[in-house]
Amino acid sequence: MTRFFLASGNAHKAAELQSLAEATDLAIEIRSARELGGMPHVTEDTGTFVGNARKKALALRPLLPMSAWALADDSGVCVDALRSGPGVESAYFAGPQADPVANLNKLVDVMADVAADRRGAQFRCVLVAIGPVGDEYSFAGECRGNLLVQPRGGAGFGYDPLFVPHGYDQSYAELGDEVKHRISHRSQAWSRLAEWWRRANV
Numbered sequence: 001m002t003r004f005f006l007a008s009g010n011a012h013k014a015a016e017l018q019s020l021a022e023a024t025d026l027a028i029e030i031r032s033a034r035e036l037g038g039m040p041h042v043t044e045d046t047g048t049f050v051g052n053a054r055k056k057a058l059a060l061r062p063l064l065p066m067s068a069w070a071l072a073d074d075s076g077v078c079v080d081a082l083r084s085g086p087g088v089e090s091a092y093f094a095g096p097q098a099d100p101v102a103n104l105n106k107l108v109d110v111m112a113d114v115a116a117d118r119r120g121a122q123f124r125c126v127l128v129a130i131g132p133v134g135d136e137y138s139f140a141g142e143c144r145g146n147l148l149v150q151p152r153g154g155a156g157f158g159y160d161p162l163f164v165p166h167g168y169d170q171s172y173a174e175l176g177d178e179v180k181h182r183i184s185h186r187s188q189a190w191s192r193l194a195e196w197w198r199r200a201n202v
Contacts, residue, residue: 001023004129005031005064007056007072009039012157013047013186017073019177020187022192030071036063049074053128061130068132075125075185079147079157081111081118090159091119100158104151104187107162111147119147121171127193128173137196157179 004021006014011032018030032041040059046051054189057072062072076090086093086107094102111119122144143165144179151161153173160172164182181187 001027001029002066003031003065003083004071005016005033005036006038006058006067007033007042007053007070009033011074016177016181016186017071017190020181020190021194023181024190026194026197028197033060033063036060044074044088044091047088048129049076049124049139052088052139053126054130054136057128057130057136061134065133066132070130071179072128073125073186073189075123077107077163078122078124079107080110080120081114087124104159104162107112107147108150108160112149120148121145121163122158125185125189127186127189129193137178137193139192140184140187140194141190141192143183143185143188146165 007066008014014030014032021028021030037155042056042059044055046055053072053074055143056074057070057166061070072090074084076086078084090103095116109141122142124142126139145163145165148162148171153161153171155176156173161171164170165172168175172184190191
């Protein structure tokens with residue numbers, strides 16, 4: 001069993017990635033940076049998902065056991081009417097000290113007067129994996145959909161209650177983990193990582 005330590009303090013992301021690893025039947029265990037004393041502070045200032053993810057993975061890498069991998073996720077919601085914002089600033093949309101509820105509420109407010117045909121959006125995710133000898137790999141995924149006027153659903157996290165993926169009439173927070181893990185931006189990125197891992201470990 002290969003251990004991947006997630007460069008994040010977000011327990012929801014760790015749980016979701018562990019579920020994805022189990023669903024793809026890989027001998028991979030997702031562990032939390034908290035087991036290593038916590039995630040070092042990283043200023044996410046590169047302006048890109050892949051740049052921010054790489055920066056987080058590199059920050060965690062020196063703390064890892066010798067055979068473990070660093071895995072970092074950077075993701076966000078990119079809204080067409082906001083010129084792909086908040087994008088890489090999704091976690092700080094309502095300010096540097098904002099929590100997910102404040103970020104969600106701000107997006108609701110900003111989009112309040114936007115017509116239904118202009119509420120297109122996509123969730124994007126980039127996973128960066130850095131191995132024991134410093135080899136780096138990145139994997140991207142996305143899921144397109146539309147934003148609701150008001151949040152719906154009690155599952156998920158972050159902007160999930162506001163986002164309805166194409167082909168569905170329920171939000172990420174209403175669909176349930178089984179469906180979300182099949183179609184989400186993070187699941188798409190993980191599928192690409194899983195495909196690479198299988199080829200590399202034949």
